[in-house]
Amino acid sequence: MSAAGEPVSLEQLRHRLAEGVPAGSSDDDSVRRQWWAALATLQEDFLLPLGAQQGVWMASPLPALHEPALLQQLQGWVWAPAELGDLLQAGSPLLPPGVSTAPARAAGGFQRLPLLEADGTDPLLLVLTPRLQVAMALLGDPGQRRLVVRFDPPTLSAALSLLDERLQHTDPKQGQRLRQAIQALGPLQSDEQLAQRFWPRLAERLAAMAPSLTLQPLVHRSAAADATAASGPSSELALLEALTHEVRTPLATIRTLIRSLLRRSDLPELVRQRLQQIDGECSEQIDRFGLIFLAAELQREPPSEDQALARTDLARLLEQLEPVWRQQLLRRSLAMELRCSPELPPVLSDPARLETVLGGLVDRFSRGLPAGAVVRLSLQPAGARLKLRFSASAAVLVEPGEAAAAERVGPVLSWNPGTGSLQLSRQATQRLFHSLGGRLAERAGNDLTVFFPVAQA
Structure with a gap:
């Protein structure tokens, strides 16, 4: 506990886990990929092969374990934001109709605890079983992010002491339950070779993970x-x-x-x-x-007019992405047509980021269309800009006013009760395109246009 009587923060715990670990040099997107791979490696290659066993796990800010067998076997405690309860109430647009909102412990094997402001939102996980004990965390400033994985008993013992101190201050009853659960595990065996086996398996999994466009860093926060x-x-x-x-x-x-x-x-x-x-x-x-x-x-970024844009061949980019989008739409029984005027000049944008955002726009535009509809994309000159227009076959155009049925869910998402679709809000989509030099115009019905400035010679 701090000198001022404040409870131990989870951020303090992360820094304790990182003691003696070299400083990081990763961006947030890269270190998150490491976290996902580490979670899969821990569960699939180390915990599940041990078979049925007792154990406890503690995580923040959301449950990190996702293997059903582990969630059923192990007792869990999760420090989660208070807002999570609001988002998961019955009738929330983040839940489909009929989903139970029973207490988390009954549904997923864990007890939810409040997350404090000083805790931060970086992921944290501790797992204790009689034959395996591990702590994982992400931490670090922008550009100096790192994944920390610790198996050594002294570090794990210090981490548990901090958590016990935290619970004594915030929830003594849960602190007692956690101590009883750990004592019920009996003597803990520690494999000294565990770290030597874990990191090579993690490297193999990272190498096998196919990259995704939006796993690339598109926004770098200052x-x-x-x-x-x-x-x-x-x-x-x-x-x-x-x-x-x-x-x-x-x-x-x-x-x-x-x-x-x-x-x-x-x-x-x-x-x-x-x-x-x-x-x-x-x-x-x-x-x-x-x-x-x-x-x-x-x-979360402050508005800025300082955009690092480059000459981008938009027509060529659309032609390269057409097969991917066509296959994506085909899974929903939708067709696609692409028409580009000949000899179009390049525009000012960011091709790597634009590729991802345009893919999101195709998904957003087509999500409410019925089977058999045709998504039409056309690119043509419009003065000092190029006009990229999205439209749908006339037979499926919605009536004016139907597009306004979507309800906003916070500053980023919107929810359409009629289709059950959760997607980016119009304002969030407009801001994404503005960061890429474009301007989004959306009309009533299935019709929207994005304007991009033509690059000067």
Whole structure:
């Protein structure tokens, strides 16, 4: 406990875990990929092979474990933001109708505890079983991020002491339950070779993880932006960022396993087709939630007119992306048409970031269309700009006013009760395109246009 009588923060715990570990040099996106791979490695390669066993786990700011067998066997405690309760109430647009909102311990094997402002929102996980004990955390300033994984008993003992001190101050009853659960494990065996086996497996998994467009860093926050976000009401955005990362974690694991199966030559053709469909759905959702995360990051940035844009061949970019989008739409029984005027000049934008945001716009535009509709994209000159227009076949145009049925969910998301679709809000989408030099204009019905400035010779 601090000298002022404040409870131990989880940020203090992360720094204790990092003692003696070299400083990091990763950006946030890179270190998050390491976290996802470490979670999958820990669960699939180390915990599950141990079979049924007792144990406890502690995590923040969301449950890190996602293997059902582990959640059923182990007792858990999760320090989560208070806003999480509001977002998961019955009737919330983040939950489909009929989903139970029973206490988390009954549904997923963990007890929820309040997250304090000083705790931060970086992920943290401790797991204790009779045969394996480990602590994992992310921490560090922008550009100096790092993944810390500790197996050594002295560090784990110090971490548990800090958590016990925290619970004695904030929730003595839960502190007693945690101590009893740890004592019930009996003598703990520590494998001295565990770290030597863990890091090579983590490296193999990272190498096998196929990259996703929105796993690339699209928004780089400055120190001034971090200070602005910390001083403002950013807890909702921080929670949204954490949620999107946690959604993508199991999806990335599923996709990695599927792609390892697809390398086999003895698969029946029907099985191969089904696996390819699942792979496509996983990739689509990983990219979709990644774009939501990036929109939340951008929302926390202060407005700036200083944009680093470059000459971008938009027509060529659209032609390169057309097969990917066509396949994506085909899974929803939608068709696609692309028409580009000849000899179009380049525009000012950022091709790497634009590729991702345009993919998100295709998803957002097509999500409410019925099967059989045709998504039409056209690119043509419009004075000193190029006009990229999205439209749908006339038979499925919605009536004026239907587009306004979407309800905003915070500063980034909107929710359409009629279709059950959760997507980026119009304001968040406009800001994304503004950061890329574009201007989004959305009319009533299925019709929207993005204008990009033509690059000077």
